[in-house]
Amino acid sequence: MSAHSVAWGENASDWRLPPRGRVGMWCLIGAESGIFTIFVVAYLFYTGKSTTGPQPGDVLHAPIFYTICLLASSVTIHLAVRGIAANRMASFGRWWVATILLGATFLLGTAREWIHLIFDEGLTISTNLFGTTYYSLVGLHAFHVTMGLLALSIVAAFYFSGWLRREHADRLEILSMYWHFVDAVWVVVFTVVYVIGLSR
Amino acid sequence: MSTSSLVLTQAQARPLTLRLHGWVTTVDHKRLGILYILYALVFLLAGGVEATIMRVQLIRPHNDFVSPQVFNRMFTMHGTTMIFFVAMPLVFGFANYLVPLMIGARDMAFPRLNAFSFWMTALGGLFLYFSFLGGDGLYGAGGAPDVGWFAYAPLTAKTFSVGHSTDFWTLSLFSSGIGSIGTAINLIATILCMRCPGMTLGKMPLFVWLNLVMAGLVIPTISPLSAAQLMLLVDRYLGGHFFDTQAGGSAVIWMHFFWIFGHPEVYVLVLPAFAFASEIIPVFSRKAIFGYPVMVVATVAIGFISMSVWAHHMFTVGMSAGANTFFVLSTMAIAVPTGIKIFNWLATMWGGKIRYATPMLFCVGFLFQFLIAGLTGVMLAAAPFDWQLANSYFVVAHFHYVIVGAILFCIFGAFYYWCPKVTGKMLDEMLGKLHFWLFFIGFHLTFDFMHIPGILGMPRRIYTYEPGRGWDVWNLIVSIGVIFQAAGVLVFVGNLIWSCFRGKRAGNDPWDAWTLEWSTSSPPPEYNYAVLPIARSRRPLWDLKHPEDPDWRYE
Numbered sequence: 001m002s003a004h005s006v007a008w009g010e011n012a013s014d015w016r017l018p019p020r021g022r023v024g025m026w027c028l029i030g031a032e033s034g035i036f037t038i039f040v041v042a043y044l045f046y047t048g049k050s051t052t053g054p055q056p057g058d059v060l061h062a063p064i065f066y067t068i069c070l071l072a073s074s075v076t077i078h079l080a081v082r083g084i085a086a087n088r089m090a091s092f093g094r095w096w097v098a099t100i101l102l103g104a105t106f107l108l109g110t111a112r113e114w115i116h117l118i119f120d121e122g123l124t125i126s127t128n129l130f131g132t133t134y135y136s137l138v139g140l141h142a143f144h145v146t147m148g149l150l151a152l153s154i155v156a157a158f159y160f161s162g163w164l165r166r167e168h169a170d171r172l173e174i175l176s177m178y179w180h181f182v183d184a185v186w187v188v189v190f191t192v193v194y195v196i197g198l199s200r
Numbered sequence: 201m202s203t204s205s206l207v208l209t210q211a212q213a214r215p216l217t218l219r220l221h222g223w224v225t226t227v228d229h230k231r232l233g234i235l236y237i238l239y240a241l242v243f244l245l246a247g248g249v250e251a252t253i254m255r256v257q258l259i260r261p262h263n264d265f266v267s268p269q270v271f272n273r274m275f276t277m278h279g280t281t282m283i284f285f286v287a288m289p290l291v292f293g294f295a296n297y298l299v300p301l302m303i304g305a306r307d308m309a310f311p312r313l314n315a316f317s318f319w320m321t322a323l324g325g326l327f328l329y330f331s332f333l334g335g336d337g338l339y340g341a342g343g344a345p346d347v348g349w350f351a352y353a354p355l356t357a358k359t360f361s362v363g364h365s366t367d368f369w370t371l372s373l374f375s376s377g378i379g380s381i382g383t384a385i386n387l388i389a390t391i392l393c394m395r396c397p398g399m400t401l402g403k404m405p406l407f408v409w410l411n412l413v414m415a416g417l418v419i420p421t422i423s424p425l426s427a428a429q430l431m432l433l434v435d436r437y438l439g440g441h442f443f444d445t446q447a448g449g450s451a452v453i454w455m456h457f458f459w460i461f462g463h464p465e466v467y468v469l470v471l472p473a474f475a476f477a478s479e480i481i482p483v484f485s486r487k488a489i490f491g492y493p494v495m496v497v498a499t500v501a502i503g504f505i506s507m508s509v510w511a512h513h514m515f516t517v518g519m520s521a522g523a524n525t526f527f528v529l530s531t532m533a534i535a536v537p538t539g540i541k542i543f544n545w546l547a548t549m550w551g552g553k554i555r556y557a558t559p560m561l562f563c564v565g566f567l568f569q570f571l572i573a574g575l576t577g578v579m580l581a582a583a584p585f586d587w588q589l590a591n592s593y594f595v596v597a598h599f600h601y602v603i604v605g606a607i608l609f610c611i612f613g614a615f616y617y618w619c620p621k622v623t624g625k626m627l628d629e630m631l632g633k634l635h636f637w638l639f640f641i642g643f644h645l646t647f648d649f650m651h652i653p654g655i656l657g658m659p660r661r662i663y664t665y666e667p668g669r670g671w672d673v674w675n676l677i678v679s680i681g682v683i684f685q686a687a688g689v690l691v692f693v694g695n696l697i698w699s700c701f702r703g704k705r706a707g708n709d710p711w712d713a714w715t716l717e718w719s720t721s722s723p724p725p726e727y728n729y730a731v732l733p734i735a736r737s738r739r740p741l742w743d744l745k746h747p748e749d750p751d752w753r754y755e
Contacts, residue, residue: 015398017393020310020389020392020394023388023389023393024313024389027385027389030419030420031381032423034422034424038423038424039431045450045453046450051447051448125434125440126439128448129441129448132435132449133442136440
């Protein structure tokens, strides 16, 4: 132990610690997971407990196309971050814009589903327990997608005004961690709402 | 020295508005730490006044000092204030101030997030106390929240809580929750990523370890609370049915969500108290801490176990036998790592040259009081015992023993220990001892005797009681204790203010301590360290003072 300690004193420049941005983002993801867990538990606990209709089986249809869009955006953001890390700015720009479009398409899907549910099926957040849990869980996720899109758009604005450079690759990678997390949450929400919730 | 005093006089010459502006816009971890602590002290006085009003009301049977409605508001505001706006900000304030100094860093990992978190917490306190004015809303009903600090459904439903008092309560907890999560993220990132060269995880002071576990516990603890507050907001504002039993919702699930937060929260508060004791006891026993690795393991174990004990608050709800058994056993299991810690502190004192300065007095008080709090905790952990005493004054006495007897005592000790670093002036030792003895006597008068009416069947939260049930004399003694506690706190506040201006100069290292914060000036410069220190052992300052016999030879 002592020899080890002396070595540090002599080569303090060898001292390496994890990057703070990444640690901070992991912690934020942990906190967000806690919030989503509670909403998911509430959804599962209340499945089939609504005293009045409509029930999930009557009105819900799995949004397969929009889900594919959101999952694909995880791939495109990964390619974009790889592009900027290798200083291929044009490639970065293409994939980044593709990510924004895919994310926006997903939000459009949520909007269309809600419009259908509200105006055709008469299901709102106060209609019954299903409405309360469904809109709050899917809405919480949609809120996170919106926040992510906002952040991605700010980066896009920087890109098109020419301020974005290779040094920013680390920060964009941290932002992409958040986006991957939002996608992963959708996998859980999809499973809970459109697979387990419909099979009960 | 001369340049720094020159800078100081220049700073003092600036007009008051500019200096205040500097405090509002600061991102310096030391200033934010001080803001947290001052903010908590203001709320400590507010929460203390609320407690005093309750004790005056209960001093004799059929008293009518306040109405039942006001009494309900007082116990709700007292509980919410003391947990969220006294204990949490005090703990975060000390962590903010001390963690970067102890790990030899120049600031937290995210200084602006730090300021954001503080102001979100401040906003939360403002929401809560604005309810006294704005709770009425357009309904002319309400005032301050009166649903109890755990706000069980359906009390919080629109039907039973018209007006906006519950809305202010939930908004207050939600915004201060965001602040707490922000601070926790910041603390974890700071501790993992900003340590000075040589300070491996195994060489961090125990204070830093305990705060790391505390911050790690805040994240899975406060986020369920925030989620539950969002659900309550949906119920109240959008007509949702989460906790509406008539539409199939469940009141019990609110209990689960609240206590999933509520019990780990106790450990979020008590781990920093352990952190204070783990720094103060060794320095005043003149020995290195006993069993450092075991202390770390016990802390991490407490962190994990504390997340699986929440439903011991719900034995009387009527859970299944299996669930009751699980929560009895997990709750009792947590006594093991906690007991290990008590033995380690005792072993640190054993054979040491103990100096009973004020910080040490508070820590010794903590040791014995925390033991008793733990013992009544084990009693209440047994479900059949809990069925008898749940919601009685026995429970109130138990958790005040933890929060006042353990947590607040350690926090007072921390004030006397670290104030010289923060202000550069020693707190007065004689006033400190007076504070200790007044508060010690008051604490024991109030909370020792509070167990007895509980055993005799007095439920908590009643605004008055019938004479002749054997509760009268105990309530009188409990209320008399408040006088001593209030006197102690006033002596403490007076001491703080007086010492800030007239106190003896502290110098860099008044206690002959061993952690890095004592190696810089008091108060530390804005950048903390001109040259980043290098740590070779758990007591880097000991190594510096004793080059002939450094710690790193033995660790």
